[in-house]
Amino acid sequence: MWLCKSSIGKKVVMSVTGLCLIFFVTFHLSMNTAAIFSGKAYDEICAFLGANWYAVVLSIGLAAIIIIHFLYAIVLTAENRKARGDKRYLGQKRPKGVDWASQNMFVLGIIIVLFIFLHLWMFWHKMMFAELMGESLVPLGNEMVTPHSGAAFINYYFKGNWFITLIYLIWFLALWFHMTHGFWSSIQTLGWSNVVWIKRWKVICTIVTTCLCGWFAIITIIFFINGTGNL
Numbered sequence: 680m681w682l683c684k685s686s687i688g689k690k691v692v693m694s695v696t697g698l699c700l701i702f703f704v705t706f707h708l709s710m711n712t713a714a715i716f717s718g719k720a721y722d723e724i725c726a727f728l729g730a731n732w733y734a735v736v737l738s739i740g741l742a743a744i745i746i747i748h749f750l751y752a753i754v755l756t757a758e759n760r761k762a763r764g765d766k767r768y769l770g771q772k773r774p775k776g777v778d779w780a781s782q783n784m785f786v787l788g789i790i791i792v793l794f795i796f797l798h799l800w801m802f803w804h805k806m807m808f809a810e811l812m813g814e815s816l817v818p819l820g821n822e823m824v825t826p827h828s829g830a831a832f833i834n835y836y837f838k839g840n841w842f843i844t845l846i847y848l849i850w851f852l853a854l855w856f857h858m859t860h861g862f863w864s865s866i867q868t869l870g871w872s873n874v875v876w877i878k879r880w881k882v883i884c885t886i887v888t889t890c891l892c893g894w895f896a897i898i899t900i901i902f903f904i905n906g907t908g909n910l
């Protein structure tokens with residue numbers, strides 16, 4: 680099929696799945712924003728998005744999108760390297776106008792995926808997964824909490840813990856580089872730009888990505904200093 684075989688078809692799949700992931704990141708950020716104001720509200724959101732059928736269906740869809748995006752990235756990167764032959768090993772300088780992120784998308788993607796595994800182990804595994812396994816209480820430090828206690832998880836991992844906070848900030852930086860390039864590049868692949876608009880899209884995508892990743896960084900620092908809100 681065209682989407683699996685042709686190079687442009689594969690790029691379309693990368694672009695559509697990438698845009699879906701940007702949508703998820705935006706949704707996830709708005710959900711986490713609630714936690715800086717109210718730990719209780721955050722727990723209610725976690726309960727709503729717990730092991731309910733609609734949340735499980737969305738999680739399976741999200742996992743499928745991440746896997747497709749990752750597998751196609753491997754195939755496209757391998758094809759690009761094959762097409763370029765040994766040239767990339769000759770120590771040539773980066774061509775003018777080509778940004779650093781565009782040449783390191785695959786490595787950045789791997790870094791992001793590794794952080795996602797860590798993140799899923801820290802949160803999702805002890806929350807939605809535990810609930811799906813029928814556990815009504817999960818261990819958190821010396822305590823037992825319900826799998827919906829998102830605020831307790833955030834406070835446990837981030838409050839006063841500079842190491843986890845730093846790790847997350849590095850993750851958001853990698854995400855920023857990956858998304859700034861991936862965002863406008865997807866728009867270009869889908870044919871929604873021209874010579875004039877591509878420059879504008881680059882600026883728009885950089886601003887949107889900076890707002891998203893910057894806000895993730897700010898709320899993580901708030902969790903580090905204050906923990907979740909008391910409203």
Ligand code: HEM
Nearest residue numbers: 704707711725728729738741798802803806807829833899
């Ligand atoms: C301070 C930053 C973040 C916090 C506090 C946070 C918190 C959480 C929590 C509490 C869950 C579990 C929800 C549940 O199972 O009910 C979760 C799941 C998840 N998070 Fe995050 N998250 C953060 C950043 C991110 C970022 C930047 C990404 C992606 C790049 C991400 C990707 C995911 C994914 C893929 C899941 C699994 C979603 C699902 O299928 O249920 N998170 N996160």
